[in-house]
Amino acid sequence: MTIPRKRTAILVSGRGSNMTALLSAAADPAYPAEIALVVSNVPGAPALDKAAAAGIATATVDHRAHAGRRAFEEALDTVLRDKGVELVCLAGFMRLLTPWFVERWHDRLLNIHPALLPAFKGLDTHARALAEGCKIHGATVHVVRAEMDAGPIVAQGAVAVLDGDTEDTLAARVLAVEHAIYPRALALVASGAAQIDGMRVRIRDGASTSPDPLLVPAG
Numbered sequence: 683m684t685i686p687r688k689r690t691a692i693l694v695s696g697r698g699s700n701m702t703a704l705l706s707a708a709a710d711p712a713y714p715a716e717i718a719l720v721v722s723n724v725p726g727a728p729a730l731d732k733a734a735a736a737g738i739a740t741a742t743v744d745h746r747a748h749a750g751r752r753a754f755e756e757a758l759d760t761v762l763r764d765k766g767v768e769l770v771c772l773a774g775f776m777r778l779l780t781p782w783f784v785e786r787w788h789d790r791l792l793n794i795h796p797a798l799l800p801a802f803k804g805l806d807t808h809a810r811a812l813a814e815g816c817k818i819h820g821a822t823v824h825v826v827r828a829e830m831d832a833g834p835i836v837a838q839g840a841v842a843v844l845d846g847d848t849e850d851t852l853a854a855r856v857l858a859v860e861h862a863i864y865p866r867a868l869a870l871v872a873s874g875a876a877q878i879d880g881m882r883v884r885i886r887d888g889a890s891t892s893p894d895p896l897l898v899p900a901g
């Protein structure tokens with residue numbers, strides 16, 4: 683029996699390493715999402731070439747070419763709907779989305795954030811975790827709500843913060859966690875195993891992808 687795969691778009695602005703992790707997972711025909719489209723708001727973003735090299739359709743919707751956020755988001759929404767997209771993953775997409783767009787994709791829009799939410803919303807998460815003396819840091823995949831870096835948490839992964847860590851060494855270990863948890867989280871949502879109940883996401887019994895939080899050992 684062929685399981686219908688959810689048509690998924692990935693929105694990017696830069697290098698696209700999380701996008702690459704999602705593309706790799708979705709290369710397996712048994713994965714519950716297929717990547718139908720990669721969209722960048724930045725013309726020439728490196729992620730676009732990587733997606734094209736993997737045989738994935740790409741599009742650019744340049745926010746600077748639109749008169750305001752709403753016009754940009756309407757253009758983006760049209761590109762997604764024209765491709766029959768059902769789920770959207772933000773992966774290093776550096777634009778804040780308005781409540782209008784977030785509501786149009788309610789419960790169908792995921793984001794990855796390089797911190798253990800609700801701690802360290804916003805930018806410079808690794809430097810802030812070091813400055814606060816955190817012993818554990820990590821990454822979160824969540825369903826997007828109108829408030830920035832907030833919404834029901836689908837998956838988190840953690841790393842130990844080491845005495846010798848710099849922003850760069852910590853960022854590199856967290857990035858490896860991001861690449862592990864985003865494909866798992868998308869699988870849970872695309873397969874319907876993740877059930878959203880307020881701020882809680884419960885995983886249906888028998889889901890083949892483990893919902894356990896990832897704790898990645900140091901070193």
Ligand code: GRF
Pocket residue numbers: 696697698699700701773774775794795796857860
């Ligand atoms: C990642 O750290 C992601 O969590 C954050 O932006 C970065 C994007 O990296 N939102 P990449 O483009 O996926 O390599």
